[in-house]
């Protein structure tokens with residue numbers, strides 16, 4: 288048996304919880320023919336074998352003792368059912384129903400606890416453990432007490448509104464929901480109203496005007512990032528309309544949405560799910576919804592000349608990423624391979640764009656874009672969201688901003704030629720770029736990381752891009768700068784062609800020079816790029832962006848650290864550390 292006294296500090300906490308809280312129930316029951324001591328307090332359900340199995344170690348006469356123990360946090364229990372109720376779910380397979388029937392005949396006084404089990408790479412599964420009791424009364428008592436504890440978990444949703452995009456990703460949305468998600472919701476006694484969308488923006492429009500949101504505790508999106516964006520726009524717009532806030536006003540303080548959003552990944556790009564859950568797995572996402580996890584998230588509002596354009600939660604990109612996305616839209620028929628092809632094409636084009644970027648640096652933020660502090664579950668930077676004092680300072684700088692039209696007060700202004708301008712409101716990590724565009728960006732600290740890549744040689748830009756895939760710091764180049772900001776604006780140098788003089792300054796010849804010279808005409812014809820806003824192309828290049836701190840909440844908890852995971856994965860330690868009161 289492991290005894291991690293020195294390494295598993297958080298486990299000691301879980302152990303203390305078990306010690307310090309009075310037991311609600313404790314019995315000797317049977318699990319798979321073995322007698323186990325089962326203990327429940329307000330936060331933990333734990334069980335361990337009471338019988339020491341005696342076995343001879345091979346080649347020696349000494350006896351070894353084994354005592355398997357397990358612990359489950361009450362908040363991660365999905366449901367508890369009497370054994371005979373198991374297998375009644377009409378979506379269960381015939382085999383499962385048959386097995387449940389056999390077991391209930393064998394063990395008439397048994398109950399099953401379904402709980403979250405962590406597997407590899409942030410994935411969660413729903414596991415069952417069945418306990419046999421000596422009599423019906425004891426069985427009922429266990430079910431009742433566990434259910435009472437579950438009913439105290441006020442953040443768990445009871446009623447959900449689900450939108451399924453049947454055409455997202457590989458068109459598996461409906462099947463994923465029916466086979467993997469709906470049975471779990473049923474087991475957890477969550478009712479769900481399901482709408483299969485019939486056209487683009489169906490979900491957005493329904494949320495904006497029709498949906499009776501009072502009935503629900505959350506909205507679930509079955510689809511990819513595009514579908515999530517629809518839900519985001521529908522819900523945020525509806526909340527502002529209901530609260531009388533005009534979202535066309537760039538300075539309006541938006542009202543946070545009261546309903547949580549759950550994402551069941553079923554698209555070809557599921558970056559938002561990956562960034563907030565750590566994996567793209569429908570079962571894991573469904574379990575995060577069931578346990579009522581809550582991950583606040585910043586939303587950027589994007590305006591052009593005081594007209595609202597869109598909301599963004601991940602990447603606002605001009606130049607390289609804007610061009611890449613614009614080109615890939617024309618190649619949709621290629622499927623996900625279009626991103627690779629457009630990526631190579633855009634890289635070889637090596638365009639740069641002139642303009643002025645102004646930004647308001649984030650004040651009182653605990654982190655910086657290069658501090659290597661990654662946003663993880665329970666992130667301390669995000670928990671330190673701007674206080675009212677910080678808001679006052681914010682308002683003061685807003686005042687200054689108004690009184691100082693050239694934006695020099697509090698605002699920084701940079702004019703130049705840029706290959707890329709990116710506003711990353713989250714790391715934008717994905718399997719292809721595990722660190723993401725801004726590895727230390729935070730989901731909910733009220734800021735976005737503004738990355739400016741100035742005109743440089745193609746080879747230098749390639750070096751910069753490659754650093755997104757290795758351990759080197761992608762911001763450690765003379766032509767790259769990164770700022771953590773709460774607002775920014777961009778004004779392109781409209782209708783101006785790149786001068787011949789500029790071309791003479793163009794990148795030093797590199798190994799790619801033949802292509803470089805072939806592309807010089809490209810620089811002439813492209814005075815401006817487009818902004819990509821979470822994958823959508825914006826119709827304007829001059830934009831104002833304002834981060835709305837923690838405007839929405841997802842049914843997620845951020846990416847768990849390995850250590851956070853092991854707290855719950857190694858319950859043996861709980862019993863090992865506990866004073867032997869059993």
Ligand SMILES: Nc1ncnc2c1ncn2[C@@H]1O[C@H](COP(=O)(O)OP(=O)(O)OP(=O)(O)O)[C@@H](O)[C@H]1O
Pocket residue numbers: 451452453454455456457483484485486487488489509510511512513514515517553554555556557822
């Ligand atoms: N019934 C529908 N018919 C056509 N389009 C739809 C329908 N429902 C939703 N959409 C649109 O499909 C787009 C893509 O959906 P989704 O994000 O779920 O899949 P995806 O494969 O990840 O696509 P993308 O990579 O473009 O985001 C969304 O922008 C959404 O507005």
